Amino acid sequence: MDLIVETFQKQLRPQNGAKVVAKAWVDPEYKKWLLKDGTAAIKHLGFSGVQGENMVVVENTPKVHNVVVCTLCSCYPWPTLGLPPIWFKSAPYRSRVVVEPRSVLEEFGVRIDDDVEVRTWDSSAELRYLVLPMRPAKSEGLSEAQLAKLVTRDSMIGTGLALNP
């Protein structure tokens, strides 16, 4: 049992998802694949398995901001993001983000302009969502590894944005 816990602590972490995002930022073909077949593209980088069997990746653009929730329980893509934070699994977030996402995002420090559409995705037992955050400005020339460091866990849930370099 200790091995199980250790595996989760060491191997199932948001750094996995960050690698997926960074690769999509530098490789347009990979990004196309990721948006078309998230499960396969993510698995290609070695992240698959329990609670990540079916992945859909949703892309943030200047006109669309995505945010993910599991209203019924706590569905979360373990292979890419590890274990979810308490707020994700708790009643306040689960109840509010599907009806007033903009105000919830403000509480996370994310201000979305009025002309940007907000899409809330409710995960299910069968389907997990991962947000592909926008690549920060002035990040040209950074390596994939350096870019991955800008990708926060919250930016892949939608309650945050990628960091500026």
Add this chain to the structure above:
Amino acid sequence: MNGIHDLGGRHGMGPIIIEKDEPYFHEEWESRMLGMMIACFAAGVYNVDQFRHPIEQMDPAHYLLSSYYEHWLCTVEANCIAKGVITRAEIDARHAKLMKEKVA
């Protein structure tokens, strides 16, 4: 099922509490809960849907007031009893023994 777990759109659930750099586990027993949950899953005691079901049937007040890993404790216990892995009597006896040792 419009049980208490069906939280989307409900009002009055209170503020979203964000803990910066939150650790995976706040107490040691929670990590053991994860280990137990995965081990029982791997052993075929339940599938994902069977795991969720007892949580959705928890007393509504208990569901809202208890911690996440306590939800897992409820369902691992319920599933193990239902599938004959352990009996309620065995759990109670063990609990009583541990409580006695704790007081002594």
